[in-house]
Amino acid sequence: MAGDSDKRGGIDLGGTKIQAVVVDRGGEVAGQEKLPTPTDGGPEDVAEQLVAALRGAADDAGLDAGSLERVGIGSPGDVDAATGTVSAARNLPGWEDSFNLGGHVRDAVGIPVAIGNDVDVAVRAEVELGAAREHRSALGVWWGTGVGGGVVIDRGLWHGRGAAGEIGHMVVKRDGAHCPCGRRGCMEAYAGRKAMEKRAREEHDKGRHTHLFKLMHHHGRDRLTSGIWERALDHGDELAEELLDRAVEALGTGVASACNLLDPEVVILGGGLGDRLGSRYAEAIQAEMGEHLFTDQDPPAFAVSELGDLGGAIGATLLGAGDEEGSP
Numbered sequence: 423m424a425g426d427s428d429k430r431g432g433i434d435l436g437g438t439k440i441q442a443v444v445v446d447r448g449g450e451v452a453g454q455e456k457l458p459t460p461t462d463g464g465p466e467d468v469a470e471q472l473v474a475a476l477r478g479a480a481d482d483a484g485l486d487a488g489s490l491e492r493v494g495i496g497s498p499g500d501v502d503a504a505t506g507t508v509s510a511a512r513n514l515p516g517w518e519d520s521f522n523l524g525g526h527v528r529d530a531v532g533i534p535v536a537i538g539n540d541v542d543v544a545v546r547a548e549v550e551l552g553a554a555r556e557h558r559s560a561l562g563v564w565w566g567t568g569v570g571g572g573v574v575i576d577r578g579l580w581h582g583r584g585a586a587g588e589i590g591h592m593v594v595k596r597d598g599a600h601c602p603c604g605r606r607g608c609m610e611a612y613a614g615r616k617a618m619e620k621r622a623r624e625e626h627d628k629g630r631h632t633h634l635f636k637l638m639h640h641h642g643r644d645r646l647t648s649g650i651w652e653r654a655l656d657h658g659d660e661l662a663e664e665l666l667d668r669a670v671e672a673l674g675t676g677v678a679s680a681c682n683l684l685d686p687e688v689v690i691l692g693g694g695l696g697d698r699l700g701s702r703y704a705e706a707i708q709a710e711m712g713e714h715l716f717t718d719q720d721p722p723a724f725a726v727s728e729l730g731d732l733g734g735a736i737g738a739t740l741l742g743a744g745d746e747e748g749s750p
């Protein structure tokens with residue numbers, strides 16, 4: 423039964439994969455499982471896959487998922503931590519409305535469930551266990567399909583009225599490129615993977631040469647994943663280089679503006695593209711930031727996330743430790 427084990431579960435629910443881990447009391451990973459996120463169906467299918475991933479991670483750790491002390495879930499969309507519901511998770515299939523993800527997993531596995539925003543959860547993991555553990559304040563920049571963010575002040579996440587940290591929608595150019603959010607000129611309109619793919623397709627359709635889509639088909643993908651962008655760079659693909667330079671310019675501008683407001687001790691770059699390409703572009707992003715930073719003589723520290731693609735799931739294991747707003 424729940425609580426038999428002193429181990430906890432954590433699940434990172436992403437647009438392409440569901441990563442589950444089981445950690446021991448010290449936070450060491452004892453088991454893990456990664457499953458693809460369903461691309462059709464609806465929230466119930468995603469929830470079933472979440473449960474399967476958790477069972478797989480528990481099995482890998484040599485125990486039954488029902489004996490875990492609790493499980494935390496980092497989810498995209500609008501997360502209501504108090505009720506366990508997730509709404510408008512638009513990167514997930516058929517998930518426009520509200521669905522009680524927390525309740526579903528709790529009923530299926532029979533253990534307490536806590537749920538939080540995916541980027542908040544990943545940033546908190548870096549604060550507790552990763553690149554920001556020595557710092558009081560931090561700005562997390564999660565560079566992936568979109569560009570998410572997390573603001574850490576005095577070692578606590580700043581939520582605002584619930585939507586703080588949307589750094590991807592800092593305006594870097596008035597009346598600029600169309601953003602997936604429906605507005606114009608946001609940082610994400612230049613740096614988000616979804617926007618970059620749209621731009622790449624437009625250029626390709628106009629006859630511009632690129633390996634990007636050949637690589638995508640060759641590797642059996644239906645979108646330009648972070649790995650495909652990396653491979654294209656390794657092939658010296660000019661369009662990929664150009665679009666990433668454009669992304670870096672937008673990131674540097676937006677992140678520097680956020681730093682001018684918050685003056686954090688450290689900027690942490692994570693997310694799918696951040697994990698893949700962060701080291702490669704860290705210097706270029708900092709150089710671009712320098713153009714706009716008020717404290718350019720004394721810039722904040724800059725680090726790539728230390729926990730990498732397990733960070734979200736590890737961060738989710740920290741949810742529900744008693745300092746959260748209710749766990750369903």
Ligand SMILES: [Zn+2]
Nearest residue numbers: 591601603608
């Ligand atoms: Zn936007």
